[in-house]
Amino acid sequence: MLSLLLAFDASQADETVINVTTQPPLGTVSPYLFGANYGPWALLPVGLWDQAAESGITFLRFPGGAWGDQNDLQPYHIDPFIKFARRINAEPLIHVRLEGGTPEQAAQVVRYTNIEQKYGVRFWSIGNEPNLYKDYTPEQHAKDWRAFALAMREVDPSIVLVGPDISQYPPRPNDYHAPLRNWIRVFMRENADLVNIVAIHRYPLPTQFNAPATTIGQLRETAKEWDFIINDLRQVIREAAGRDFPIGVLEISSHWSKTLGGQATPDSFFHAIWWADVLTRLVNHQVNMVAYFMLASYGGTDFGLFDRYKARPTFYVYPLYKRFGKTLLRAESSHANLTVAAAQNEAGQLTVMVVNPYEEDLTAQLKVDGASACPIKEAWRLDEQHMAEAIALESNEPVLTAPAYSATLYVLESSCR
Template sequence: MKRLTLILLSLMILLAACGPAPAPTPVPNALFVDPKTSLGPISPYLFGTNYGPMHAVALEVMPLVESGGFTAFRFPGGAWTDEVDMKPFQIDQLIAFAGQAGAMPTISVRLLDGLPETAADLVRYTNLEKKYGVEYWSIGNEPSIYTQLGQATYDYTTENLNRDWRAIAEAMKAVDPTIKLMGPEIHQWNDSLETTPKDSAGRDYMIEFLKANGDLLDVVTVHRYPMHSPSNGPVTVQQLRENTRKWAGEIAYLRSVMREILGKELPIAITELNSDPSSAQLQEVSPDTFYNAIWYADVLGQLMDADVFMVNQWVLSQRSTGLGLFQGTAVRPSYYVFPLYKNFGSEQVYAASGVADVDIFAAKREDGALTLMVINLLDVEQSLPLQVEGLELTEAEVWRLDATHNAENLGTQAISDGSVTLPAQSATLFIIH
C-alpha cells in the first residue's frame, strides 16, 4: 500500500504540473497520429463509477464487473451520503467489492448533519484499525442543492458549507494526516461565472469554497449532467453530439478559478457524470441507450485531453432509472465503454482529426503497442485516411463498440491504402503492435 501511495502521489504531481494537452492541429479530411510526441501519462482513474448500498450488483453480472476495467469506485455515492451515517461493516464490504474489481475505493463521509467525530471514527477504523489504506476521501454530496432538494430545511449557503466541511476535514486529518481530501462535490459545473452554482445570496459555491478551504484540499471535485433540461423535452442525438465539444471549456474555466483563488492548479475529478440525472429511460438518447455509450466514450477522450485526474460515471447499478450500467441482470450499452478503454494505453501521444464529429485519441501501452481510439459520432459510416507518423500501416487489431458489437475483438484486420472504415455511431479501438 505504501508503494501504491507513492505511485499515486507521483501521478498527481505529474498531472497537475503538465496541464491540459495542447490542442492538436488537424490534417484536413484525415486522422493523424504522431507516436513520438508524448503528451504525458493518462490518469488510470478516468474509468471509474459510483457504487453504494443503494446500488447492489446482481450476482449474475459480477463477472462483468470483475473484467470490466473499472479503476475507481466512489462510495457510497449520491444523496445517501448525507442521509445515513456509514457503518464500519459497509466499509468492509466496499473494500472487498473494490478488490474483486481491481478498483481503487474512494469514500464520502456525511456533511449535512454530520459530526466531525463520526467522520474521524470512520477514518480511524478504515486506515488505522483495518489498515485498508484508503487515500481519497470527500465530504458530502452536492451541498449546493441541499435546500433545493429539501435535504436541508433551512437555507444552506456557502457559509454553511465552508464551516461544516472544514470542521469535518480537520477532524479526519487529525486521525490520518496522509489522507487526500476531495471537494466540494457541487452539482452542475459549467464554463463561466454566470453559469456555475450560487447560493441564495448570489455567492459562487466553488469560489467561496476554495477561498475558505483550499489549503486543506488535494483534489477539486464537481458533478456534471449536461443534458438535464426537464422543461425542454427529450434529449436528441444532435444535442449529445454537440455536447462533446463543451468539456474542454468547462475544465479550462475550473482551472482558471483555481489559479485566481489558490495561485496554483489542483487535480480535477468529476465524481458524478452522465448525460441526464433524471429517471429518464427508453428514450432516443436517455442514459440507458446505445448513443449514450458513444457519447460517453468520446467524453472520456475529451477529459483525457484535458488531463482530468478522476471520472466517476453515475452509476454502476440501478434498477429504477436509466442511469445504471446494470439494471438487475441487464447490461446497458455504456458498460461496454469500460472494457474497450481497458485495452487503451497509458501514455498519451499526439492525435488529431480533420473530420467534424469524428474524434481520435492515441496512447502507447507498456507492451509497446500503439492504441488509437476513434469515435464516429455521426449517423453515417466514414472511410477516412489514417496517417501515423513514421509508420506504414498494413494491419491492426480491431475492437469495436457499435450497434452490432459490444466492445468485441474483431481480430487483426488489414488496413487498405492507409484508410479505415468507421461504422455509423461507433467507437473503434485500433491496436498496432
C-alpha cells in the same frame, strides 16, 4: 457502382487525417479515469461481479449520490464495499456525511476504515452537492469542509481529500449555472492547503422540468461542452488558489432525472457512444478522476452501467479503454465529427480511439509524427453490432474506419521501420 464507392472511400480517406504526435508524450493516463459510483442502495448482483472485474472499471466512489448525506456509514456498509472493490480490483473512495454529520463522526469513519480495519483507503470526500443544501452558503461550506478535513487528517494524515463536489458546472460563460463558479472560488481560497483533487458533478440534461424527450442530436451536442468546462474550471482554480490542481468529475451522466426507453436516454445504445465521446475528451484534458453515475441501478431507473441482470450498452465503453494504454499522446482529427485520443500501451504499441457520434460513416488516414503509421494489428469496436468486440480487418493499412454511431480502438504493430 462498386468502383464509385471505392473511389469515394479513398477520396474521403485522403481528405480526413488523424495525426498522432509521439514526442513529447502529454503525460500519464490516470488509473482513476474509468470509475463509477456504487452504494448500499444500488448493489451489483453477485452474478455480475466477474463481468465487472474484467471490464476495466478501476475506481469506485462510495456510497454514491445523496444517500451518503442522508445516512451514517456503518461497518456493515464499509466492509462489504471494500470486499467488492477488491474483488473487481477497483480503487475505493469513501464520501463521509457532511449534511447532518459532524467532524467527529467523519473522523470515526476514517478511524474504523484505515486504523482499526487497516483497509488503506486513500481517497476521501466530504459531503455531496453542498450547493443544494437548504440555506447554505459557499462561505459556510468552506468553513465546515475545513473542520471535517482537519479532523479526518488528524486520524490519518496520509489520506487524499477530494472536493467540493458541487452538483453542476456551467458549460458556457453565461449559463444559468455560472454562480457555481463562486463555490469553487470560495472553497479554494479557504481550503487549497487541504484539498488534493478538485471535483465537480455534471448532468447536462434535462435543462428544465417537463422537457420533451432528449434527441440524439441534443445529447451529442452536450459532449462538446466538456472542452469548455475543464478549461474554465482550471482557470477558476488557478485564479483562486494561485496554482493548478488535479481535477475529478465524481458524478457524471447525461440526465439527472429518471428517464428511460428513449433514443438518447441512459439505457439507449446511443448513450454508449455519447459516453465514449465524453470520456475521450476527458482523457485528452488529462482529468484525474471520473466516476460515472451509477455502476448499477434497477427498479424503474436506467442510469446504471448494469441493470439487475446484464450490462447496459454504456458499460461497454470500459472494455474498450481497458486496452488503451497509460502513456497519453497528442491526437488530432481533421474532421470535426471525429473525437480521437491516442496512447502507447505497456507492450509499446500505439493505440488510437476513434469515436464517431454522427450518422455518416467516416474513414481517415492515420499519420504518426507526420509519416504513415505502422500497420494495424487489431481493432475493437462498439456499435450496434459489436459490444466492444474484436472486428475483422479488411486490410492492415493505416486507414481507420469509423462507422456511424461507433467507437473503435485501433492497436498498431509495435514496430515497422
